[in-house]
Amino acid sequence: MAIGAVLLINGVHDEEPPQPSAAQNFSTSADLARSTVHPLPPADPVRLRIASIGVNAPMTRVGLDAAGVLRAPPPDKPSLAGWYGDGTPPGSAGTAITTGHVDTPTGDPGVFYNLGALTKGATIEISREDRRTAVFTVRAVELYDRKKFPSKKVYGSSGRPELRLITCGGTYTKSTGYLSNVVVYATLTAVP
Template identity: 70%
Template structure:
């Protein structure tokens, strides 16, 4: 599952589908559904969501997630991500390439390595034009996963992704939302964009020991700097 394969120079859009949606839910549920933790990870407040209304004069992005605007930073060419850092929630994690299984669902990061963040290797590379997708476990039987505190992020926080080309793509959080898995907005989350954008996904929402987490926390971020 983890390879040194270089991403194509032409960003590949993350095409929304039921199978890919199912895999996004798998990011935490494969292990979290049986998690032995009694406390619940932080969940985003309504204040961190996108505005419920957008002025009619503002054209939405193809994903419908946020008002479109010219990129403020020149998009990077494609290059594999190697490390993800989120200073505000003390995440500093290696990244592994994720692919699809025989059913067309994204494989989650390794079950025995809950501290690893994964990225969809056949999609957009973080920093390139399009929607890059990263995911990771929220918790496991042994304790918190890499994205246990993801729901605590707020608008304006930053996410840094170091890449194989020695550049670091810095993303600024636009919104943090939580969705019930039965009504997951796949086009909004996975839809293509004409800007370099990032989605970070883990499990969230309500939780029961019988069924696991009922939804997903999704962070929406846009490239804001390159180091």
């Protein structure tokens, strides 16, 4: 699946959103620890919660645009988190893709404004239509230049239940928008 760089918003910016530190990058084989939780059967996600950064958002299905780029939720709904509906549902075997706005065209924070502040070991909960909750643990948070976005690494599947959260990040310019993307890598670790 070749999906290009994602999520460009041209907003008014007085300060940049938090950016991940180098300490949050993949660094050891422990970062790639395998899940001991069995994958869940497919079910659409309905809500995403990340307590450590104050996210509690409804989810909506998103797709690709004509150029094959992952779309974000509608710009007039910056509090929504999107999930790639033609891909793996969160908690099932494969890589589930979730996206959200970092901010709005007026500079107000979006659902993933603080995504760059996430740290390894943080938990992400996704409630699903089947009334089950998939709990993921963050393994890494990385920042990628949009022009060198590692699509295979981000979107590729290991066969185990994984989650990626993606938003804009890095430096912002009025002519090009954000120059990078923040990507969170997480693995299914519990189904309470």
